[in-house]
Amino acid sequence: MSAHSTQSLAEREIDRLLAFHPKGFDLSLDRITRLLDRLGNPHLRLPPVIHIAGTNGKGSAAAFSRALLEAEGLGVHVHTSPHLVNWHERYRLAAPGGGRLVADEVLADAVARVAAANRGETITVFEILTAVTFLLFSEHPADAVVLEVGLGGRFDATNVIPDPAVSLIMPVSLDHEAYLGDRVELIAAEKAGIIKAGRPVVVGQQESPTALEVIVGVADRLGSPVSAYGQDFMAFEENGRLVYQDEEGLMDLPLPRLPGRHQFANAAAALAAVKAAGFDIGHDAAEQAMTSVAWPGRMQRLTHGRLVDLAPAGAEIWLDGGHNPGAGIVVAEALTEQEERQPRPLFLISGMINTKDQSGYFRAFKGIARHVFAVPVSASDAGVPNEELAARAGEAGLSAEPVNSVANALMLLRDTWDQREPPPRILIGGSLYLAGAVLAENGTPPT
Missing domain, CATH: 3.40.1190.10 (Mur-like, catalytic domain)
Structure with missing residues (x-):
């Protein structure tokens, strides 16, 4: 076809x-x-x-x-x-x-x-x-x-x-x-x-x-x-x-x-x-x-779908398309509130485009995110290469590594997860292009 x-x-x-x-x-x-x-x-x-x-x-x-x-x-x-x-x-x-x-x-x-x-x-x-x-x-x-x-x-x-x-x-x-x-x-x-x-x-x-x-x-x-x-x-x-x-x-x-x-x-x-x-x-x-009220791709909780099935069992997964320092701050605050209600280790799976202040976005998560998986944004010609994005996260004081896809990041977390810890809280974000690609791949597009 x-x-x-x-x-x-x-x-x-x-x-x-x-x-x-x-x-x-x-x-x-x-x-x-x-x-x-x-x-x-x-x-x-x-x-x-x-x-x-x-x-x-x-x-x-x-x-x-x-x-x-x-x-x-x-x-x-x-x-x-x-x-x-x-x-x-x-x-x-x-x-x-x-x-x-x-x-x-x-x-x-x-x-x-x-x-x-x-x-x-x-x-x-x-x-x-x-x-x-x-x-x-x-x-x-x-x-x-x-x-x-x-x-x-x-x-x-x-x-x-x-x-x-x-x-x-x-x-x-x-x-x-x-x-x-x-x-x-x-x-x-x-x-x-x-x-x-x-x-x-x-x-x-x-x-x-x-x-x-x-x-x-x-x-x-x-x-x-x-x-x-x-x-x-x-x-x-x-x-x-x-x-x-x-x-x-x-x-x-x-x-x-x-x-x-x-x-x-x-x-x-x-x-x-x-x-x-x-x-x-x-x-x-x-x-x-x-x-x-509903607004897809903005602090949207993903509870089912093809990508969700790849994550560690019981993981809490959030998707957010915010992509500038202002958005980083409000998302970090929202996740801190979740942390106060139910403590879990926070991981970021992030992709961004080159017109945005990447380090500024990541700075909002310093001290609250354990690790960043930097992924490419294939849906945009302006996507920042994942190695470069990992370096930007590092400059903002975060532990980070490049991974070649959201699916791979989720599987990597699943395969290395220490069962003695509570399941992770995962934020997939940094770009609306990435949010859209994730909703499509997960099989849960906006309706």
């Missing part, structure tokens, strides 16, 4: 585009605007849009927003990127009982129509796929759209939405410096580019006071009402519950199903944003959303 015949219809259409158009990003909105005009401006025919930018936490905020709205019985379209295993993950269409990933023939048809409208002109594939988002979302009924930015904000292809119901800006830190600048205030200014005059803005928890200042400054200049974490709303743990507080009062909720304390602030930002967008979220819906 040829590889071609196993491809989905949409994959074939997208592969044709990838062969023809440049990869990467074009930081201007002219081409996407021209293309959308030819398609009849579908981005102007959408239900209320929750537009989300930020360095870390965008995906979690999108997942919480979707869970909150769906718990209220509303239909929600969701756009996220990148995908982990299949292109279809980028497009979740509203459906009774909860959104569904777009059907293959529906996506293939939309991609073909957008490509035809582009008439072979120069454009990036991300711009075409963003136009596909607007086309799909305008042609299927829904009550709300959750729209995640691809890169940056100001010149991201999603930033053609003229009047979002709310702009949500999640934590800003250094990432994609080549495109967005190498200082946190420059990056904050890029992310704040999604703010539109007079439209509400919600700002998630910011580590950097400078980032918060920049974002609030942009909102003030545009006359956009701002609600900021720590000032206008917040969340904290009390008696094993999540307490959300804003100017309207308190909500006493279950702890979010997504692990890690950082998810308290992410949940709060989504709740504030959905309310600012004009949706009335009742206590019952908020309670249900905290327990039903």
Whole structure:
């Protein structure tokens, strides 16, 4: 059977585009605007849009927003990127009982129509796929759209939405410096580019006071009402519950199903944003959303599958696509919490790409990880060779060795495990490419 015949219809259409158009990003909105005009401006025919930018936490905020709205019985379209295993993950269409990933023939048809409208002109594939988002979302009924930015904000292809119901800006830190600048205030200014005059803005928890200042400054200049974490709303743990507080009062909720304390602030930002967008979220819906929220590849517990079967018996396996120092810190904190509940030796199986600060990511695990198995990221041309990655982990003060695959690392652990010790806790992470490859190989792709 040829590889071609196993491809989905949409994959074939997208592969044709990838062969023809440049990869990467074009930081201007002219081409996407021209293309959308030819398609009849579908981005102007959408239900209320929750537009989300930020360095870390965008995906979690999108997942919480979707869970909150769906718990209220509303239909929600969701756009996220990148995908982990299949292109279809980028497009979740509203459906009774909860959104569904777009059907293959529906996506293939939309991609073909957008490509035809582009008439072979120069454009990036991300711009075409963003136009596909607007086309799909305008042609299927829904009550709300959750729209995640691809890169940056100001010149991201999603930033053609003229009047979002709310702009949500999640934590800003250094990432994609080549495109967005190498200082946190420059990056904050890029992310704040999604703010539109007079439209509400919600700002998630910011580590950097400078980032918060920049974002609030942009909102003030545009006359956009701002609600900021720590000032206008917040969340904290009390008696094993999540307490959300804003100017309207308190909500006493279950702890979010997504692990890690950082998810308290992410949940709060989504709740504030959905309310600012004009949706009335009742206590019952908020309670249900905290327990039903799901976000694959981000501190996802793997409990079964082909790769899981290779690990030492009883091992606890986590998968996380976080890839910058900020993500390393929140993942290390989440694993430390697990350690407090149930002590186990922690091992990392890590693969990263060369545009990320590898040593910065690994430093977060110093003193808590026993050993790192560095693996190649075969799904990306930019993968760091495993010997080099092991050296980066060593520079960050960790014991590390190169291994040629995740499967081999798991088998190596299994074959050398000392049965007198509790089974290990294993974090597979460092790249969304790696997370996607692991979900595919494990036989548990996102649904």
